[in-house]
Amino acid sequence: MRILFAADQHPYSAHALQVLAKLAENTWADLTFLGVLDKSMEQAAAPGTVPAHTHPTLEALARYRDAFLTHWPEGNSPYAPTRQQHEWIRLRQGLWEHLQVARGAMKELKIRVRFGPTASEILAAAEEDACSLIVMGCTPGEQCLWQDDPQVPQKVVDGAEVSVLLVKEAVPIRKLFLCLDESDITQDALEMMNQMASITGAELEVVGLTKAGGIKREVFPWLNAVYDYYKGKGVPANIRFSETDDFQQFISSQVTEGLLALWLGKKSPLSRLFKKKTDSIGHFVSTCRTSVMVLR
Amino acid sequence: MDKEDKTRILILDDEPIVCKRLKPAFEKAGYEVETFTDSTRALERTREQDFDVVITDLKMEKIDGMQFLTEVKNQSPSTEVIVITGFATMETAKESLQKGVFDFVAKPFKIHEIVDVVRRAEAKRRAGS
Numbered sequence: 106m107r108i109l110f111a112a113d114q115h116p117y118s119a120h121a122l123q124v125l126a127k128l129a130e131n132t133w134a135d136l137t138f139l140g141v142l143d144k145s146m147e148q149a150a151a152p153g154t155v156p157a158h159t160h161p162t163l164e165a166l167a168r169y170r171d172a173f174l175t176h177w178p179e180g181n182s183p184y185a186p187t188r189q190q191h192e193w194i195r196l197r198q199g200l201w202e203h204l205q206v207a208r209g210a211m212k213e214l215k216i217r218v219r220f221g222p223t224a225s226e227i228l229a230a231a232e233e234d235a236c237s238l239i240v241m242g243c244t245p246g247e248q249c250l251w252q253d254d255p256q257v258p259q260k261v262v263d264g265a266e267v268s269v270l271l272v273k274e275a276v277p278i279r280k281l282f283l284c285l286d287e288s289d290i291t292q293d294a295l296e297m298m299n300q301m302a303s304i305t306g307a308e309l310e311v312v313g314l315t316k317a318g319g320i321k322r323e324v325f326p327w328l329n330a331v332y333d334y335y336k337g338k339g340v341p342a343n344i345r346f347s348e349t350d351d352f353q354q355f356i357s358s359q360v361t362e363g364l365l366a367l368w369l370g371k372k373s374p375l376s377r378l379f380k381k382k383t384d385s386i387g388h389f390v391s392t393c394r395t396s397v398m399v400l401r
Numbered sequence: 402m403d404k405e406d407k408t409r410i411l412i413l414d415d416e417p418i419v420c421k422r423l424k425p426a427f428e429k430a431g432y433e434v435e436t437f438t439d440s441t442r443a444l445e446r447t448r449e450q451d452f453d454v455v456i457t458d459l460k461m462e463k464i465d466g467m468q469f470l471t472e473v474k475n476q477s478p479s480t481e482v483i484v485i486t487g488f489a490t491m492e493t494a495k496e497s498l499q500k501g502v503f504d505f506v507a508k509p510f511k512i513h514e515i516v517d518v519v520r521r522a523e524a525k526r527r528a529g530s
Contacts, residue, residue, distance in 0.1 A: 106489075106507040107514060132489040132507035135514075183494070211504075235511040292418055293509035299487040300507060338460070338487065 106134040114165035121242030121272035135213040147220040183211040224260030278305040280363030294400035309342040407433040413443040414458040440464040481522035
């Protein structure tokens with residue numbers, strides 16, 4: 106598993122780091138910590154230097170790295186480098202430098218900065234790195250925003266080809282609500298929920314979204330297949346139903362602790378439902394006071 | 402490339418969809434691949450034939466992945482074993498490494514990622530021979 110941690114310098118990113126650390130402790134995923142700065146900051150950069158190196162986002166990335174690495178008990182971290190060596194590193198086209206680098210860690214921890222529109226750069230990084238999951242924090246309560254560029258979480262969720270975990274607060278996850286409609290769920294999404302159930306030890310509730318009191322013929326086989334998948338894996342799962350039209354109320358009344366996982370495939374009717382809202386998926390993500398995982 | 406020269410990979414996962422996804426990807430990348438969903442049969446096969454790389458799930462019925470990889474490493478210490486698991490924990494990761502596995506990869510993963518891991522395992526084998 107490769108995880109992209111998209112972060113800025115605000116407290117919600119630090120909360121998300123705590124959740125990421127727990128995921129990494131168990132999965133030993135390869136990690137990229139990514140900050141995104143305005144394109145204009147790159148243009149004045151001297152070769153070989155990171156522009157705006159005192160920018161709060163870059164300082165935060167260094168802090169997150171240090172906190173992440175020191176959080177592991179001595180000798181237990183797969184991310185700790187085991188040797189220093191000199192390597193030729195390209196600074197720009199036509200200019201290389203022989204730099205001392207740390208290598209030998211079993212798992213990658215890359216700290217990167219990109220320049221450009223924040224959401225687009227996060228999405229591009231996830232694709233280039235072949236990540237399976239994007240983890241990012243957002244403001245708690247009835248909003249899910251980034252302070253300097255409020256629409257970033259929503260744009261990432263809308264545009265991501267992979268699952269996105271939006272951490273609203275670093276609170277223990279006691280229940281996982283996996284909400285399904287009639288569209289085919291992917292193997293990756295099933296496996297992601299499997300890991301979440303295994304790591305958190307939380308109860309899994311599979312929620313079938315129904316229309317007009319009935320369950321569509323298309324939904325039933327999927328619910329059964331998902332239920333059987335988890336049963337076969339020894340993951341206890343309960344099935345319940347919610348009316349699609351009452352979904353917002355379901356989220357605010359039932360999903361009060363735990364993680365809301367929304368399956369949003371490209372052809373998902375649930376996805377189409379979100380599109381009808383003025384605020385797209387952000388509307389539902391905001392309704393939920395706990396963390397949200399959008400599954401792809 | 403002759404069949405003899407190809408790196409031989411055994412894939413064991415009780416989910417047929419995982420084998421179905423990995424086999425063509427590795428074959429396309431030039432490897433010789435055998436897949437198994439039954440750990441007992443996979444173990445029998447490793448007794449008949451050494452593999453360069455073994456990719457195994459952990460949580461399975463009959464012989465579990467940890468027992469399987471222990472047997473594989475006992476029979477053929479030079480075989481590089483890669484664990485893939487949907488139930489990743491720090492304990493299983495550490496136990497796998499103590500048993501000498503080359504890498505521990507939590508699901509889900511992209512094909513490109515697991516192919517990369519196998520390439521690194523091959524490089525290690527080449528460096529050691």
